[in-house]
Amino acid sequence: MLRQACAPPWRRALVLPLACVGLLAAEAQSQEGPAAGLPLEEQVQLCGGCHGEDGNAVEEGVPSLAGQPALALTNQLIYFRERLRRNEIMTPQAQGLSDEEIQALASHYAEQPLSPPDGKPDEALMERGRELAREHRCASCHRSDFSGQQQMPRLAHQREDYLAQAMRDYRERTRGGPDTTMVDILRNVDDEEIDALAHFLAHFDRG
Numbered sequence: 001m002l003r004q005a006c007a008p009p010w011r012r013a014l015v016l017p018l019a020c021v022g023l024l025a026a027e028a029q030s031q032e033g034p035a036a037g038l039p040l041e042e043q044v045q046l047c048g049g050c051h052g053e054d055g056n057a058v059e060e061g062v063p064s065l066a067g068q069p070a071l072a073l074t075n076q077l078i079y080f081r082e083r084l085r086r087n088e089i090m091t092p093q094a095q096g097l098s099d100e101e102i103q104a105l106a107s108h109y110a111e112q113p114l115s116p117p118d119g120k121p122d123e124a125l126m127e128r129g130r131e132l133a134r135e136h137r138c139a140s141c142h143r144s145d146f147s148g149q150q151q152m153p154r155l156a157h158q159r160e161d162y163l164a165q166a167m168r169d170y171r172e173r174t175r176g177g178p179d180t181t182m183v184d185i186l187r188n189v190d191d192e193e194i195d196a197l198a199h200f201l202a203h204f205d206r207g
Ligand code: HEC
Pocket: 035, 043, 046, 047, 048, 049, 050, 051, 061, 062, 063, 065, 073, 076, 077, 086, 087, 089, 090, 093, 105, 153, 165
């Protein structure tokens, strides 16, 4: 009801009553993510609830942040904050973070060591993934060890389920974000190929 009465002026074509201005300001504030304005250690605890205490994620669908290039993390957090990258869970978390807070979080996670993956790789899938990565020249941007650089995320040892989901999201254009490099690259890559690429990258071993 109150929300209705306080509808913004472009909807009501009237000047807002003063009482409503305060209410709308409070509403805007309540849209801040839980981490905004906290000290870094407390932010890291909140982020760690999903991304793992040390940035190594153990939950399905949640990416590890450890060992990512700082610029890649900074960009993605800004995309979430600006609601350019759309995700029900993560977009709200980034609301209200300042540029400085984002940079500090990005440097923190870039310095954490990324754990190697669990489980033994499937040799046939590894070979198929390696072939596809060569064919699409993935290493030309993500580096030959797939550790990422600048705005290009690390792929090696990222969670397999997240890598596959991220690639599907690019291909279906549901990820959002201003950088469409990956949308173009994955346009004609089918599910079987995505799964092989994800397996190969998650278990990447230079050996
Ligand atoms: C409630 C769980 C949750 C919390 C808390 C959370 N995240 Fe996330 N985060 C996610 C999920 C899920 C994704 C994957 C979104 C997707 O699939 O697009 C994600 C994605 C990300 C990404 C993108 C990584 C990449 O490789 O593209 C970054 C960066 C990130 N989160 C940083 C943070 C930071 C920093 C915090 C704390 C301020 C935080 N997250 C708190 C769930 C969470």
